[in-house]
Amino acid sequence: MNIVASHRRQGPLAAIIRPRHASRYAPLTSWLLAFPLVATFATGFLYPLSKLVALSFANGAESYVRLLEDFLYVRVMTTTVATAAAVTVFCILLGYPVAFAMTRLRGKAALITAACVFIPLWTSVLIRSYAWIVLLQRNGLVNDFLQSAGLSDQPLKLLYTLGTVVMGMTHILLPFAILPIYATLRTLPPDFARAAANLGAGPFRTFFSITLPLSLPGLFAGAILCFVLALGFYITPALIGGPGSMLMATLIGQQTTVLLDWPFAAALSTVLLAVALLIVFLFRRALSLSKGFHSVH
Structure with missing residues (x-):
């Protein structure tokens, strides 16, 4: 009972970070864990790829x-x-x-x-x-x-x-x-x-x-x-x-x-x-x- 009451007193931020189930992470925690991979993928692949495609059209479709x-x-x-x-x-x-x-x-x-x-x-x-x-x-x-x-x-x-x-x-x-x-x-x-x-x-x-x-x-x-x-x-x-x-x-x-x-x-x-x-x-x-x-x- 004391543990439940202490969680309730932590406010809405704890409800966002705290997982609803022991085998699952809360959405914010999941995004924080995946952020390094997403950032690496975006900067190391998506951005260079977009620049490559843009460079291929430097002279139009020539x-x-x-x-x-x-x-x-x-x-x-x-x-x-x-x-x-x-x-x-x-x-x-x-x-x-x-x-x-x-x-x-x-x-x-x-x-x-x-x-x-x-x-x-x-x-x-x-x-x-x-x-x-x-x-x-x-x-x-x-x-x-x-x-x-x-x-x-x-x-x-x-x-x-x-x-x-x-x-x-x-x-x-x-x-x-x-x-x-x-x-x-x-x-x-x-x-x-x-x-x-x-x-x-x-x-x-x-x-x-x-x-x-x-x-x-x-x-x-x-x-x-x-x-x-x-x-x-x-x-x-x-x-x-x-x-x-x-x-x-x-x-x-x-x-x-x-x-x-x-x-x-x-x-x-x-x-x-x-x-x-x-x-x-x-x-x-x-x-x-x-x-x-x-x-x-």
Whole structure:
């Protein structure tokens, strides 16, 4: 009774700050807790983004008209989206078995597998890109092996191709596909697989009927991470890619550092952002229609 009376004497301010339930915060307290995140998001993303869009219209719609009229820029955008899609597909195809194995392995095997996933993730992207140069250059390890084994009479051109860019980006982004899928697979109760086996389902039917549908949220998260990161990848395409494998990030960097055409670079960045948001929305819509977000873990 004394506690209730003391709360009543604190006035209307206490009613605003004090939560109505032990598991909930009052509106003012919730806004105060969320304010640092909201302020960081507004100053670090929304404000620069608005300035970028405004800069792209510094000369009116001239930059966007130029982008659409010149086939070179359309081809670079198409190549960027296709490359990002290919990298995402390879990351999912290679990452899903690894994530699935990580949930089944125990002891030293699990530790070694986790180390193979995390150690490259902790290594600089620049170092991993240069590692591909060491492997694939004309006097690199791969060409030396092919010539010593009699499989090639002269060094092959393995660097500065679009295929090399896809391979290098897949290697770098692979952990971003493995970890979300692993986190989802780890939460799946093993009773589901046992129940399916008791009902006569084999391993393949159990996987495609139970495990794969329930792991779609993690697969979606990994695919989105890989796709968005691949759209804006700069270091790896710049180091191991050639003129025929130029991507949007490289083109934007060229416009800002070499040609100093900031409005056109802003227009390219805005279009790239719009394409990324559109594809992410379509991907999410398609997955939600397939009941991927309504899986019961």
